[in-house]
Amino acid sequence: MSVVLLERHSPDVAIVRFNRPEVRNALNTEVRQLLHEHFTALAADDDVRVVVLTGNERVFAAGADIQEQAERDVVGAIKAYTTSAIADFPKPVIAAVNGYALGGGCEFALQCDFVIASERAKFGQPEVNLGLIPGAGGTQRLPRAVGRLNASYMLMTGLPATAEQALRMGLVSEVVQGDALPRALELAELVASKAPLAVRQVKEVVRHGLDGSLETGLRMERRGYQLMFGTADFREGVKAFTDKRTPEFSGE
Template sequence: MLDTIIYDVKNNIGYITINRPKALNALNQVVLGELSEVVDMAEKDPNVKVVIITGAGGKAFVAGADIAAMQMMTPSEAYDFARMAQEIYNRIQYMPKIVIAAIDGFALGGGCELAMACDIRVASAKSKIGIPEVTLGVIPGFAGTQRLPRLVGLSRAKEMLATARKVPADEALSIGLVNHVVEENPVAKAEEIAADICKNSISAIALGKRAMNEGIEMELKKGIEHEAALFAVTFSTEDQREGMTAFLEKRPANFK
């Protein structure tokens, strides 16, 4: 029984909704524990080809970690809390399936970090994104200091950290922090993207995602070699045979 997360599957899409709207979907250990549970469910479910993560209430994706829950933490407890979130976010980033963040409202602190762990980010025009932890006397602890520079560059990331500025959606788009901005209802845009993804080879997408995730941490020459090895793996799959046969027969591929 989930108390803080809603999980549903429709049309090969796994929907994960952070459901604490009165707290602007703030993250505490209960939420993170349930998020871990549903991420595992979505990853293992063969009926799920794409995952969409969003927040309930229309005001926030996730407004950050729960300050009341953190206020009296010891350094040891803070470390364990950060590592718990980091482990879950890492699983999202390295999950074979594509994960889309649908941001409607605030994505701050741990919420920004959750969105950055996803593969694709769609934001509504009213959304604001940032890492304001320094206003609380702490730094991001859920990998924000690591993922943000990789997305927007080191100088912009340092400015966002030091000023604690909440970046509006249009600016987030221009600096590469989000992929798309829509006037409203980012879930609908995420579903549109998910539908396009579902038409393609999910096994090939998984290997391509792996090549990018692992290769970006490598020196270029090694990354290129790694790509060749994973490219070769695709030639052992049914999807490769179906995809190339369909192309030669001039028909749409029927991937499983």
């Protein structure tokens, strides 16, 4: 069976699932390559509006495959396969996290637009325990999500954060009892019911606006706001509001 599964939950929502349960969904080169392939294909699929990234009910992804890492030297590390397919994905991605999201697993969750976590979830960047530092965005995305002090604490101690701690820090949007996937899918369907072009524009402005000054971000927001007036979805949204009915957005 494939180490990364692609499932269709509904016409609008896809699920990408880590599937190496025997090694707690450790992230090896094959996993990263398949993630890249699946997200590239989903980006080109106009029917898909939202993707949920998850593991199984026991673990999200417990980090990089240590056995694969142990064989590397500097040249091997430079040549190691990496992917930014999730971070660059133009549509919303929701992480449904059960159990451990450590190292690369935490970094993949950070690339998602928001995170729904089981109360059993734990998030961490334990690379310092191996004499390493994060190599897939942990030192950059984590501070942007939880602030410099919280991020430094996690990165320097290697200690994991519980789901409730992650919620307080802003790493997690909701904590649920039991399996996080049903709630993530519920929210995915909700997001998928909104105007697709508007949702994608929100994602783009939020992601790129935070990398610049407030003034630059506000200019991006204003331009995105103006662009929406040229869409059929805007006209449908206004008409549905006037008619007191649920809008039927086409993504045009």
